Amino acid sequence: MNPASHKPIVVTGAAGFIGSNLALELHRRATHPLILVDRDDAPGRHRIVAACGKAEFMDLHTFRDDIRRRAFESAAAVIHLGACSSTLETDEAFLADNNTRYTEELCTWCLDTGTRFIYASSAAVYGDGSLGYDDDESLTARLTPLNAYGRSKHHFDLWALRTGAAHRIAGLRYFNVYGPGEEHKGPMQSVVRKAYDQVLNDGELSLFRSYRPEYRDGEQVRDFVYVRDAVLVTLFFLDHPRINGIYNCGTGQERTWLDLGRAVFRALNREPRIRFIDMPPALRDQYQYHTRARLDRLNAAGCMHPFTPLETGVQEYVQWLNEQTDRPAGQAPR
Secondary structure, eight states, X not given: OOTTOOSOEEEETTTSHHHHHHHHHHHHHOSSOEEEEEOTTOTTHHHHXXXXXXXXXXXXXXXHHHHHTTOOXXXXXXXXXXXXXXXXXXXXXXXXXXXXXXXXXXXXXXXHHTOEEEEEEEGGGGTTSTTOSOOOGGGGGGOOOSSHHHHHHHHHHHHHHHHTGGGTSEEEEEOXXXXXXXXXXXXXXXXXXXXXXXXXXXXXXXXXXXXXXXXXXXXXXXXXXXXXXXXXXXXXXXXXXTOOEEEEESOXXXXXXXXXXXXXXXXXXXXXXXXXXXXOHHHHTTOOSBOOOOOHHHHHTTOOOOOOOHHHXXXXXXXXXXXXXXXXXXXXXX
């Protein structure tokens, strides 16, 4: 991007998890004015606006209406991270509008105005992983997501490929992201964040039992991504506007839930105490037992980002959480 440009960079979902971290990094870079888009009542809205100094805030509905009416003037880039990310959401009509149609509208406006467009897809599009986690675009139509959220992301990926937009924009399929800034996500918080509270309050961590014989309890695996890495990979595509397509954003490493749990205990200077609990029946048919990003295309595009090892990321995150609550590691909240 041209550092001398006075056109703003727009971040949607700016009060959210990845969005707030990305907005803070853009504010630190100070190369463009910022427009932060989210709901007026979004948790964390005032915090991120204050942290980003002179950034302008726009309500999601006002921004979307301006885009539809072509009343929004211009931008250097739109980084679209605004979406309902709940894998438990079952209202497909809401997700079709909020996640898919909104993204189509923004993408179309960006292409019409020559604005760089970067958007959040999701590893949820890969479903049960039976077809692997290869971001080769020719395989996208064969994917079968397990939940409505994954389908809403998959539908936009398909639209972008069908219309040819995918070769003029950049999409990131984020894997399991964790780190500072996810407090507002409730049940959708990462297991690192949930484990932190459980260990301090109860002295132990609960993990789901496995319901597949090839995976022992706690040995289901995920590709865990520290949020700082997700931000920096996203900004690679801002800095390289000629690189387009849909790419995985993961470490390329598979780690078990037991690895993650032990890392939290270690960061809190506690001996591991882990028990296994039944998975809610509603989750069993849409549970991913294995995820691992293939990074061949991301690396071939020139993004060779060194991802943070799980233990290092968990240690840093736990330290951050302790600092927020102003108590020493291992001391339960009052």
